[in-house]
Amino acid sequence: MEHLVNSAVKDIQISGIRKIANKVAAYPDAIALTIGQPDFPTPAHIAEAGKRALDLNKTVYTPNAGLLELRRAASHFVEKKYGLLYEPEQEILVTAGASQALDISLRTIIGPGSEVLIPGPIYPGYEPIIRLCGGVPIYVDTRETGFKLTAELIREKLTERTRAVILCYPSNPTGRIMAAEELEAVADLLRGKPVFIISDEIYSELIYDAPHRSIAALPGMKEQTIVINGLSKSHSMTGWRIGFTFAPAEITRHMVKVHQYNVTCASSISQYAAIEALTAGFDDALPMKQEYKARRDFVYERLQRIGLEADKPEGAFYIFPSIRRFGLGSLDFTLRLLDEAGVAVVPGDAFSEYGEGYIRISYAYSMDVLERAMDKLEQFTAKLG
Numbered sequence: 001m002e003h004l005v006n007s008a009v010k011d012i013q014i015s016g017i018r019k020i021a022n023k024v025a026a027y028p029d030a031i032a033l034t035i036g037q038p039d040f041p042t043p044a045h046i047a048e049a050g051k052r053a054l055d056l057n058k059t060v061y062t063p064n065a066g067l068l069e070l071r072r073a074a075s076h077f078v079e080k081k082y083g084l085l086y087e088p089e090q091e092i093l094v095t096a097g098a099s100q101a102l103d104i105s106l107r108t109i110i111g112p113g114s115e116v117l118i119p120g121p122i123y124p125g126y127e128p129i130i131r132l133c134g135g136v137p138i139y140v141d142t143r144e145t146g147f148k149l150t151a152e153l154i155r156e157k158l159t160e161r162t163r164a165v166i167l168c169y170p171s172n173p174t175g176r177i178m179a180a181e182e183l184e185a186v187a188d189l190l191r192g193k194p195v196f197i198i199s200d201e202i203y204s205e206l207i208y209d210a211p212h213r214s215i216a217a218l219p220g221m222k223e224q225t226i227v228i229n230g231l232s233k234s235h236s237m238t239g240w241r242i243g244f245t246f247a248p249a250e251i252t253r254h255m256v257k258v259h260q261y262n263v264t265c266a267s268s269i270s271q272y273a274a275i276e277a278l279t280a281g282f283d284d285a286l287p288m289k290q291e292y293k294a295r296r297d298f299v300y301e302r303l304q305r306i307g308l309e310a311d312k313p314e315g316a317f318y319i320f321p322s323i324r325r326f327g328l329g330s331l332d333f334t335l336r337l338l339d340e341a342g343v344a345v346v347p348g349d350a351f352s353e354y355g356e357g358y359i360r361i362s363y364a365y366s367m368d369v370l371e372r373a374m375d376k377l378e379q380f381t382a383k384l385g
Contacts, residue, residue, distance in 0.1 A: 122171075140157055184218060
């Protein structure tokens with residue numbers, strides 16, 4: 001019966017991140033720097049809030065858009081943190097993680113033939129959704145602009161079929177951010193055009209030396225922007241699966257229809273924990289961010305010493321060094337590193353063809369793990385010459 005499967009689904013490939021993570025299972029002693037998951041536990045007070053919800057049998061459906069108390073907490077959070085103004089009842093949806101938020105956003109605005117501009121290299125989760133919607137992903141090569149999607153690059157790719165532009169900063173896999181003037185240039189280019197901006201800001205709380213800026217906060221940009229965020233990275237709640245969309249009411253009212261028939265509502269227990277996260281846990285990300293910054297500095301300095309060039313990440317918990325000088329493809333380099341040195345990283349081509357020649361290292365691991373991994377990486381590259 002496989003021949004009857006939707007051809008668009010058959011054409012989708014398993015994420016290169018997951019492929020390498022699955023391969024690591026055959027190397028039980030390997031040091032894995034592959035998955036972008038915080039190594040901190042969910043803060044205890046948030047877990048306790050989830051337990052209380054269970055004890056109180058808060059296990060029924062919530063409103064499709066999510067608990068109003070949670071939407072109010074999310075509204076307050078993004079206003080105080082980022083200067084974003086969203087009305088809780090009409091402009092905010094609670095989703096099953098940021099991934100589902102991205103899914104319903106694209107399903108709502110993308111139709112057959114719609115073009116979506118996405119920066120390459122990029123997290124592999126965007127292209128399959130665009131294709132499932134019948135849209136056309138248009139990659140924009142950012143390798144010569146410090147892995148940033150500039151206004152000039154966007155202008156070169158805009159057509160009458162362009163329906164949306166993806167901004168995903170801080171970036172997975174590069175850790176780069178867009179400065180205020182870079183966001184303003186993009187806003188000046190797109191303002192008033194019939195083009196949506198999907199601003200994936202899931203790493204917004206993990207920027208090290210500057211405040212997070214959202215394009216939706218710039219004059220005239222809220223009207224055509226869908227902001228995506230969530231608690232997986234900021235509050236170490238990956239398994240709780242709580243995300244959000246922030247968008248104008250006339251867009252949100254259509255997204256909630258897709259959301260309703262997709263998951264009905266996000267987990268009720270997780271929503272009660274999320275209320276605690278966004279209120280009592282307003283600054284829970286700060287100690288984690290300081291630790292990530294120390295790890296970032298350590299890994300960056302070691303890579304420099306090893307001779308692997310990399311742009312210094314300003315956010316998230318990834319670094320994307322070049323391995324081009326070794327003359328190996330990124331997958332070959334990764335497989336040899338795993339087999340010969342027992343260190344697992346993600347090949348750059350998992351993040352589109354524009355990631356070829358790079359590897360992604362996640363430093364969401366303890367300093368002890370990172371030290372051992374960098375020692376092994378240094379020994380391995382020394383053998384390569």
